[in-house]
Amino acid sequence: MDIFLKLKWFFKKERKTYLIGITSLVVVSMLQIITPYVIGRVVDDIKNQVLTKERLMMWIGLILSVALTQYALRYIWRTNIWGGAARLEKTLRQRLFHHFTQMDTTFFQKYRTGDLMAHATNDLNAIQNVAGAGILTFADSLVNGGAVIVAMILFVDWRLTLIALLPLPLLAITSQKLGESLHDAFRESQESFSKINDKTQESITGIKVIKTFGQEKEDLASFQGEVDQAIVKINRVNFLDALLDPAITLIIGVSYVLTIIFGGKFIMEGSITIGQLITFIDYISMLVWPMFAIGRLFNVLQRGNASYDRVSELLGERSKIVEKTGSLAQPVKGDISYDIASFSYPNSQNHLALQQVHFSLPKGNTLGIVGKTGAGKTTLLKLLLREYDQYTGEIQFGQHNIKDYALDSLLASIGYVPQDHFLFSMSIRDNIRFASPKATEAQVEKVAKLTAIHEDILAMPEGYDTMVGERGVSLSGGQKQRISIARALLLEPELLILDDALSAVDAKTEEKILSNLKQERQNQTTIITAHRLSSVMHANEIIVIDEGRISERGNHDQLLKQAGWYNKMFNEQQLEAKIEGGVSNERG
Incomplete structure (x- = not known):
């Protein structure tokens, strides 16, 4: 029952809704005991030959009135209880999604996408069932079962009632024991489902790589392994769940046997009538649902409790x-200034990703950042974007520490183009104006021309209305x-960051884009990281990062004179360009 306490905040908020729903449910339960009583009275009237037409019509009218009243009340409790459950799911879904948008990079490194999806689907459905089916079975099992037992005592015989209910304690013991095991088993089942989600999401995202390397069979085998493990966990849940229903059926069967034996004895003694025994048997059949409801209640509550714990852990x-x-x-x-003494990623505290990084970038200037793969170029940008705050030192932007700014103010002033560019499953136009939905067609076309993509877009069948597909699958790397x-x-933006964002375009297009940016952003700041040095050679200053440190700095000409890594890499790239040009001419 812990889950009801955990959801106390919601039930308190929706107390009027659930009060109406549960009250209607209680009245329905009370009305249900009337029909078996009427049937027993009619049977006794027939046996005693006192049933008249008027008396029969009275009983029939009473049954019809009860049925119509139950119909109306069932509609009321269903709309209120199920409606309340839907609002709980909506509340938790919104809360969880908002929580995802507020979390940092470390959170998304800790939890995989498939796992988060499982929390937002299966777990929330299980919690919703607590507020819907859970409340229904809880109220129904107690109220309906209690009303039937009281009717058995008042309208038939208290001794027969006591005898028929003797097996019931076995049900409570069985439900408690199985419920504890079911909670742990369901939690493991949900975790296995999360792993399947992870695997599915990863395989679909990387399907091109899988096909390119011919790993379809291996990937399918890996997926099958995850499914097999999940089936084992699910089968255990089903096994424990299935044990409840046979146990209830057995207990009900014992109650019927005891009723027939002792009920027949009481009839022979004259303690009860045949009509009362028929009424009593009807009441026992009405106890079947409350008993099954108790079993389902433990199932629903344990599933919901396990899921609520998982969601609460996330929140x-x-x-x-x-x-x-x-x-x-x-x-x-x-101006922007870096004064970083040291920084390590949370999962690798023993390794310094950055150390002794000090430089200034005046407003309106362009800074180039180059270096070997893994040297720390992107890490520099992540600190500026406040993806990580746990570093020794300070970064200033406009004479203030970036930690002093509201995140919305800081990030709204930065236009960031990451290495792993992401496009949404919408039109090219909507992708371009994603952060500014009200942008005009002229504004969209202007930036498209600046990035030399306008002509490519016009050549597409639907122009700017062309759908790019999931993650921009229909476009080339350079177009994306x-x-x-x-x-x-x-x-x-006041600051534009291009994190190796020109790696997939040819040299001529790159030169055109950089020239457009230089002319368009004369009074605004730009940071460019690149492996191809042609992307940064016109920058006001270039810094070379090596193992988290600045190993060289200066403009293009100054770095060439230093005869260091930059000079060596520039000459190598120039030679590669000449060789590629020569090969192209020979083919021509």
Whole structure:
């Protein structure tokens, strides 16, 4: 019953709804005991030959009136109890989704997508059942069962009632023992379902890679393994659940046997009439549902309790990115300065991802960041975007620590184009104006021209109305990158960050885009990280990151004179370009 206490906040909020629903349910239960009583009276009247037409019509009218009243009340309790359960699911779904949007990068590294989806679907359905089927079975088993037992005592015989109810304690003991095992088994079952969700999501997302490497059979075998494990866990839940119904049937059977034996004896003694025995047997049949309801109640409550614990665990997670009280809500403008002594990722505290990184970027300038893969280029940007706050040092933007700003103010001033560009399953136009839905057609086309994607879009069958498919599956890598850049430019951000966002476009297109950006963003700040040095060679300053440190800095010409990593990499890339150009000419 712990789950009812955990949901006390909701039942208190919806107390009027559930009061109406449960009251209607109680009245229905009370009315149900009338019909068996009437049938018993009619049987006795027939046996005693005192049944008249008027008396029969009276009993029939009473049964019809009871039936119509029950019909109306059942409608009332269903709309209120099931309606309340739907509102609980809606509340928790909104709360959980909002929680997801507020969580930091560490949270999404800890929980996989499939697991979060399972929490937001199966677990919420199980919790909803507590507020719907759980309340119904709880009230029905107690009220309906209690009303029937009272009627058995008042209208028939208390001794026969006591005898018929002797097996019932066995039901309580069985339900309690099975309920404890069912809670643990269902939690394991939900966790196995989460793993299937994870595997499905991962395989569908990486289907191109799977097919390219011919790993379909291996991936299917891996998926089958997850399914087999889940079936084992689900079968255990079903096994425990299935034990309840046969136990209840057996207990009811024993009650019927005792009733027939002792009821016949009481009739022979003259303690009860045949009509009363028929009424009593009807009442026992009415106890079948409350008994089954008790079994279902334990099932629903244990499933809901396990799911509520899982969802509560998620909602209990707290983002490590916290806004200060009275944080600055003003637009962010000005110079940027890094003064980072050290930073380590939460899951690798023994390894410094950044150390002794100090530099300034004046407003309106362009900074290039280059270095080997894994050197720490993207990590620098993640700190500026406040994906992580646990570092020693300070980052200032506009003469204020970035932690002093409200997140909405800071991030609204930054246009970020990540390496793993993401497009939504909507039209190209809607993808470009994603962060600014009211942008005009002229504004959309302007940024598309700046990123050299306008002509490509016009060449598509539906133009700007072309649907890109899930994650932009219908577009090339270069097209997706340019649309992502256009989306960021539409916001006219104070700071534009291109995190290796030109890697999939050819050199000529890259040069055109960079030239457009330089002309369009003369008074705004830009940060470009890249592996291809042509992307940063026109930057005001370039820093080379090596194992989390700044190993070289200066503009393009200055870095070439230093004869370090930058010089070596630039010459290698120039040589590669010449070789590729020569091969292309020979083919031509």
